[in-house]
Amino acid sequence: MLRNILRTVLGIALVAGSASIASAQSDAWGGGTLVKVDAAANTVVIKQGLHEQTYKLGTELRVQDGKKSLKSEDLSGSIGRRVTVKYSTDGDARVAARINLQGGEKAAAALASGKPASSDATTPR
Numbered sequence: 001m002l003r004n005i006l007r008t009v010l011g012i013a014l015v016a017g018s019a020s021i022a023s024a025q026s027d028a029w030g031g032g033t034l035v036k037v038d039a040a041a042n043t044v045v046i047k048q049g050l051h052e053q054t055y056k057l058g059t060e061l062r063v064q065d066g067k068k069s070l071k072s073e074d075l076s077g078s079i080g081r082r083v084t085v086k087y088s089t090d091g092d093a094r095v096a097a098r099i100n101l102q103g104g105e106k107a108a109a110a111l112a113s114g115k116p117a118s119s120d121a122t123t124p125r
Helices: 002-023 072-078 105-113
Strands: 027-038 043-048 051-065 068-070 082-090 093-101
Touching: 027 051, 027 072, 027 093, 051 072, 051 082, 068 072
Parallel strands: 051 093
Antiparallel strands: 027 043, 027 082, 043 051, 051 068, 082 093
16 A cells, blocks of 8 residues: 555656656757847847847846857847857747857958958868
8 A cells, every 4th residue: 555655656756857857948059150130129140051040138148259258239240250059948939048159350251251261271282
């Protein structure tokens, strides 16, 4: 009798634990090229290949340019730069918690012009 009660309680606990894990937000990473910053909507659009993904900017968003911390308002000056984004899902929305800027202004300018970022670039022989 006691065993049956313990099994029932353990089974209920496992089901409840599984449900809470399934409903928890999961963190993931994405990345691509920053193509749009919409301050009014508090979103950014990242393009990877032919696909564009919109991310909401989280309330505690961290923006990093190497070791330098930036504000979310500074992102509009980084259009064309490669980024990585740590985000969580909230329903269908992706909420950015961290954005890491890759490369530098020289890389963004090169991307926009279609030319190599470095003058040291070589052509294959």
